[in-house]
Amino acid sequence: MAAPVRGMAGSISIGNTTSFQKKTRSKLVSIPGTRPSVQNGQLLVSSGVSSLDYVIGGGLAVGTLLLVEEDRYDSYSRMLLKYFLAEGVVCGHELFLASARDHPDQIMQELPSPIVDDVAGMKISEGQSQPSDPENPDTMKIAWRYQNQPKVQIALASSVRFGHYYDVSKTMEPELRQAAKCHSFYQLQETPVTTGSSLIKVFVKTSLYFQVLASASKVRNVLRLGLHSLGSVLWGDDVCCKDNPAHCHALTTFLYILRGLLRTSLSVAMVTVPSHLIQNRAVMGRIIRLSDTAIALESFKGSEKETNPLYKDYHGLLHVRQLPRLNCLSCEVPDTKDLAFKLKRKQFTIERLHLPPDLSETVSRVSKTELAAGCGTTATGNKHLDF
Amino acid sequence: MLLYNVIESCVLQGAEAGGFILIQDTVKCTGRGLLKCFINAALKRGEDVHVLGFESPETEVCAGLDRSCVQKLHFHKGFPDPLGWTRRSSFTVERFASQHITQLFKDTQQAKASVLVVDSLSLVLRHHDPLVFCQTLQELRKGGVIKTIIGLLHSDLHQQGVVGIVCYLASTVISVAPANNECHSVAKTTRRTKSGKVMQEEEYFSVSEDATLSVQANPRQPGHAQKERDVSEADPTSNLTFNLRLSEEERKAKQKVALPFVFSQEKKSALLKPTPGSGRIVYKPDANDDFDEEDPDDDLDV
Numbered sequence: 001m002a003a004p005v006r007g008m009a010g011s012i013s014i015g016n017t018t019s020f021q022k023k024t025r026s027k028l029v030s031i032p033g034t035r036p037s038v039q040n041g042q043l044l045v046s047s048g049v050s051s052l053d054y055v056i057g058g059g060l061a062v063g064t065l066l067l068v069e070e071d072r073y074d075s076y077s078r079m080l081l082k083y084f085l086a087e088g089v090v091c092g093h094e095l096f097l098a099s100a101r102d103h104p105d106q107i108m109q110e111l112p113s114p115i116v117d118d119v120a121g122m123k124i125s126e127g128q129s130q131p132s133d134p135e136n137p138d139t140m141k142i143a144w145r146y147q148n149q150p151k152v153q154i155a156l157a158s159s160v161r162f163g164h165y166y167d168v169s170k171t172m173e174p175e176l177r178q179a180a181k182c183h184s185f186y187q188l189q190e191t192p193v194t195t196g197s198s199l200i201k202v203f204v205k206t207s208l209y210f211q212v213l214a215s216a217s218k219v220r221n222v223l224r225l226g227l228h229s230l231g232s233v234l235w236g237d238d239v240c241c242k243d244n245p246a247h248c249h250a251l252t253t254f255l256y257i258l259r260g261l262l263r264t265s266l267s268v269a270m271v272t273v274p275s276h277l278i279q280n281r282a283v284m285g286r287i288i289r290l291s292d293t294a295i296a297l298e299s300f301k302g303s304e305k306e307t308n309p310l311y312k313d314y315h316g317l318l319h320v321r322q323l324p325r326l327n328c329l330s331c332e333v334p335d336t337k338d339l340a341f342k343l344k345r346k347q348f349t350i351e352r353l354h355l356p357p358d359l360s361e362t363v364s365r366v367s368k369t370e371l372a373a374g375c376g377t378t379a380t381g382n383k384h385l386d387f
Numbered sequence: 388m389l390l391y392n393v394i395e396s397c398v399l400q401g402a403e404a405g406g407f408i409l410i411q412d413t414v415k416c417t418g419r420g421l422l423k424c425f426i427n428a429a430l431k432r433g434e435d436v437h438v439l440g441f442e443s444p445e446t447e448v449c450a451g452l453d454r455s456c457v458q459k460l461h462f463h464k465g466f467p468d469p470l471g472w473t474r475r476s477s478f479t480v481e482r483f484a485s486q487h488i489t490q491l492f493k494d495t496q497q498a499k500a501s502v503l504v505v506d507s508l509s510l511v512l513r514h515h516d517p518l519v520f521c522q523t524l525q526e527l528r529k530g531g532v533i534k535t536i537i538g539l540l541h542s543d544l545h546q547q548g549v550v551g552i553v554c555y556l557a558s559t560v561i562s563v564a565p566a567n568n569e570c571h572s573v574a575k576t577t578r579r580t581k582s583g584k585v586m587q588e589e590e591y592f593s594v595s596e597d598a599t600l601s602v603q604a605n606p607r608q609p610g611h612a613q614k615e616r617d618v619s620e621a622d623p624t625s626n627l628t629f630n631l632r633l634s635e636e637e638r639k640a641k642q643k644v645a646l647p648f649v650f651s652q653e654k655k656s657a658l659l660k661p662t663p664g665s666g667r668i669v670y671k672p673d674a675n676d677d678f679d680e681e682d683p684d685d686d687l688d689v
Contacts (some may be wrong), residue, residue, distance in 0.1 A: 075583035101525070101556075110582070142646060188529055233521040233552045240555075241517045241548040277555060279548045301585050302577065 023267055031266070033091025034062065040328045045091070045222055046163030051350040053163055054314055055320060055339065056293050058331035060270075062222060063263045064324060065255070067288060069296035070229070070277035071316060074295050077272045078107075079168070079343060081226050084270045086111040086172060088224040089180040090164050096183045096225045100234035104184035107228070108177060112166035115346060150181030169345050187235055194205055225262075225269040231287070232274050240277035248283045255290040292324035297341070310355070314340040318350055389576045390602055393559055406535045409508075409557035411550070412541045414439055416565040416572050418539055419506075420594035421441065421463040423451065425506055425537050427598040434534075435501040437491060438484035439478055441465035442507040451598045461495055469510055483511045485526040492532045503527070507540040508553070509545065517549050524556055566591055571603060635646035 037044045039056045044059030047066065053059045060066055070077040088095050089111065097104040140147045231239050231251055239245045255271075262269055275296065278284050288294045299316035300306045311317075318339040325331045338353035393408065408425070412418030429436050430452065436459060440448055445462045449608065452460070463478035471479035478491075492501050512520055527533055542550050542562075559578045566573045571591040578586045587669050591603035624631040633641070 073577070073579050073583075073585045075579075075585055078583050103529075106581075188525060232555065233518060234525055236518065236522075238518055240552050241546070243548075257636075274555065277548065277551045303585055 031222055031243070033087070033093060034222060037061065039332055040326065042326055044162075045093070045224075046087050047080075047270070048085075048087035048163065048166070049080065049348045049350070050163045050165070051341075051348070052295075055318070055334050055350055056295070057323060059162060060293065061267055061324070061326055062266050062268055064268065064292035064326070065259050065262060065293035066268070066270045067294040067321075068270065068272045069284075069294070069321070070272050071297040071299035072302060073299070074229070074272075074274070075301075076299055076316060076341070076343065078228070079348065080297075081228060081270060081272060082107065082111050083166060083348065084224065085226055086114065086166055087164060088222075089172065089177055090114050091222075092180065093222045093224050094181045094183075094224060096185070097228070098185035098187070098226070099228035100187035100232065101229060103186055103188075103305075107226075108182060108184075109171065110253070111177060112168045113172045113176075115165045115167050116385040165347060168343070168348055171329060220266060223265065223267040225267060227269065227271045230271050230273055231278065239283055240274065240279070243279050244313040245280065245283065248280070248286075251283075251331045252286050252290055259290065259292070288321050291322070292326075294321040295319065296321055310353075311340065314351075314353075316341055317353070324362055388579060388590075388602070389586060390561070390574055390590050390592060393576060393578060406559065407524065407557045408535065408537045408559045409553060409561070410537070410539045410556075411560060411562040412539065413462070413541065413543045413564070416563050417603070418561070418563045419448075419562065420598075421563060421574070421592075421600070422504065422506070422537065422539050423448065423598040424594055424600045426460070427452055429502045429535075430459055432500075433459065435459055435492075435495065436504060437461045437463065437495070437501065438504045438506060439463050439465060439483075440506045441469040441480060441510045448506065451596050453597075457468075461491075461492065464507075472515070480511055480514045483515065483523065485523050486528065488527060489530060489532050501532060503533050503536045505538045506537070507541065509541040512540075512545060512549065512553075517552060521552060521556060613663070 022093055022253070031043075031216065034043050034045050036042065039057065042061040044053075044061055046053050046059050056066075068077050068080055069165070085108070087095065097107060099107060104203075209329050229235070231237055233240055235248045237245070237251055239248050239251055258269060262266070271291065273287060275284050295317040297316055298319065300308075300314070301316075305311050307372055320334060320337065323331045336352050338355075339350050340353045341348065341350045409422055410418040426436055426438065433456070436663070438448060438460065440462055442465075443468050445464060448462065449457065449460065465476045465478050468474075468476040469480045471481070484487075488503065492503075515523075524536065527536060540550070540553060558580075559576065561577075562575045564573045564575070571593045573589060573620070574592050575585045576587065580586075593601050593603075595601065
C-alpha cells in the first residue's frame with residue numbers, strides 16, 4: 001500500500017494550495033481535531049507542525065504509522081514527537097507514550113505550550129507589507145505590484161487552517177496536560193525482553209480497553225501513540241550494534257502487528273528510530289517498507305555542512321522517504337525533494353531549499369571537464385575536448 | 388571553555404542527575420589524564436568517588452591528586468587481574484552489574500553526591516554483551532544512588548556500532564586526539580542537554596603533573612573553510628565598438644521619462660495592502676438555474 005517517493009514519475013500537483021473543502025454529509029462522525037482529506041477522503045489528523053502536514057499530503061491519516069528517522073543527537077526528532085503529543089492534548093485526543101531512555105513523564109512535562117492567538121492574524125503580521133516608497137531602495141519602480149511577493153515561493157502552507165502553533169520556549173500548563181488521558185510505558189520498569197513481546201502486550205491491552213470503552217460510550221476519539229527511539233539498545237534489540245542482528249525479526253514483526261492494529265482502530269502512531277546507529281541498511285529498508293509515511297531528519301550540527309553558506313539559515317535537511325497510497329492508486333507527492341527545516345521559537349518551518357542561480361562564467365566549463373575525465377584516460381587524454 | 392564547564396559542573400543539581408560522561412581515546416593519544424582531572428575536580432567538591440580500576444594500578448591513578456581529599460576516593464582494585472584468575476582483585480569485570488555496583492556505593496555512602504569512574508569501559512565491553520552492558524548503565528543512571536558516571540572507552544578496540552551505541556547513551560562525549568605539537572592534545576566535546584540543545588567545541592588541552600587541566604584556544608579548522616574565490620569581474624561595457632555607457636545628462640533624461648501606470652503614493656499603498664484570506668466565489672443563481680438540494684451521490688452504496 002505504500003509507494004516510495006522516487007517511483008512516482010507522472011505526478012502532476014504543482015500548486016497544492018486549494019481552498020476547496022469536501023462537503024461531507026454526516027456519514028463520518030466528526031471527531032474533534034480531524035478533517036477529511038481533500039485528495040482521497042481519508043480522515044486526517046494534524047501532526048502538530050503545519051508545514052510537515054503539507055509535505056506529507058495534508059496530515060496524518062488515521063490508522064497509519066509515521067516513521068521518523070532520528071538526527072544524530074536526537075534533538076529535532078524529539079521535538080517532533082513533542083509537537084505530535086501536544087497537538088493531541090490540544091485536540092483532546094488520547095495519548096500513549098512509550099520510551100526507553102527518558103521517562104515518559106519527563107517527555108510529557110516538556111511539551112510546548114500552544115499559542116492561542118488567531119492564526120490568520122499571525123500570518124498577516126509575518127508577511128510585512130511595505131507601502132511603496134520612493135526613498136526605500138527595495139521598492140520597485142515598474143513592477144511595484146509585485147514588491148510584496150517573496151522572491152521565491154519557499155514557505156509551504158495550505159490555505160485552510162488545520163493544526164495549531166506552539167511556543168517552544170514555554171512548556172504546556174499542567175492543567176491542560178492533565179486534562180488529556182495519557183497512558184505511558186517505560187521500558188526500564190519491565191524485565192528486559194526484546195521489543196516485540198513486551199510492547200505488544202501493553203499496547204494490545206490499551207487498544208482493546210480503548211475500543212471497548214469507545215463502543216460502550218459511543219464517543220469516538222483518536223488515540224495517538226508515540227514510540228521514542230524504537231530499535232535502540234535500550235529496547236533490548238541488537239539491531240544497532242551488529243551487522244547481522246539476531247533480533248531484527250522481532251522489530252519488524254512488531255511493526256507489522258502494530259500497523260495491523262492501527263488499521264482496525266482510530267489510532268495514529270509516530271515512531272522514531274535512530275537510523276544512524278543501525279548498521280545493516282537492509283534492516284532500515286525493511287522498517288521503512290513496513291511503515292506508511294517515512295521521513296528522515298538530518299541535522300547540520302557537527303557535520304561539515306554546518307559551515308556551508310548554502311545552509312546557513314537552516315538547522316537541517318528533511319528527506320521524505322515514503323508516502324502511502326491509501327485506498328487509491330497514486331499518492332500526493334511534494335513537488336520538490338529538497339526540503340530544509342529550521343526550528344524557530346514559535347514555529348517549526350519546513351521550506352524548499354532554494355539554490356540561487358549560479359551566474360559565474362566558469363560554471364559550464366567545470367562540468368564539461370569533469371565529464372571528459374570520467375570516461376576518457378586521464379593520463380594522456382585530451383581534457384579539453386569540448387563538444 | 389566547554390571542557391572546563393563540563394569538568395566543573397560534572398555533578399550538577401538534582402535535575403540533571405544521571406549524567407554519563409564518556410571519554411573516547413585511541414592508541415595515539417590517551418584520555419587517562421583527562422580522567423584524572425575529572426577525579427580531582429570531583430574530590431575537590433567533596434564528592435564520593437569510586438574508581439573501578441581494571442587497566443591501571445592505583446598508584447598511577449592516584450598520582451598527583453590532592454592529598455587532603457584522598458580519603459573520599461575509593462579505589463576498587465581490578466588491575467592486574469581484572470578477570471579474577473589469580474583471585475588478587477577486589478572487583479572483577481564479571482561483577483559489573485547494577486546490583487553489585489550499587490552495593491559498593493551503599494557500603495560507603497556518606498557524601499552528598501557519588502561519582503562512579505570506570506577506568507576502562509572497553510574491558511567491560513569485551514566481556515559482556517553490549518545489550519546487557521547498556522541495560523546496566525541505564526539502571527545505574529536511573530537508580531538514584533549514583534549521580535554521575537564517567538567512563539573511558541578506547542574507540543579503536545570496538546566495532547563502530549558498539550561505539551555508536553555507547554555514545555548514544557552518553558550525555559557528554561569527549562574525543563581526544565593528538566595535535567600537531569606534542570605537549571597538547573585536541574579534545575572535541577559534544578554535550579547534549581536535557582532540553583535537546585547540543586553544544587560542540589574543539590579545544591587544545593594539556594594535563595599537568597598535579598592533575599590540573601589547562602585549555603588553550605580553539606584550534607584552526609584545517610581545510611574546512613573554503614576560501615571565496617575572488618573572481619574579479621571585468622567591466623562588460625569596456626572595449627566595445629559601440630557605446631553602452633550613459634553620460635550625466637543622458638542619465639537625468641532617462642529618469643525623467645514618465646512611466647505608464649504611475650499612480651500616486653496613496654493609491655499604490657492601498658493596492659499593496661494584503662487582503663486576508665484566499666479567493667471566494669460568490670454565485671447568485673438566477674431563474675434558469677435548477678438548484679437541486681439533493682446530493683446526486685446519495686444513492687451510491689459506499
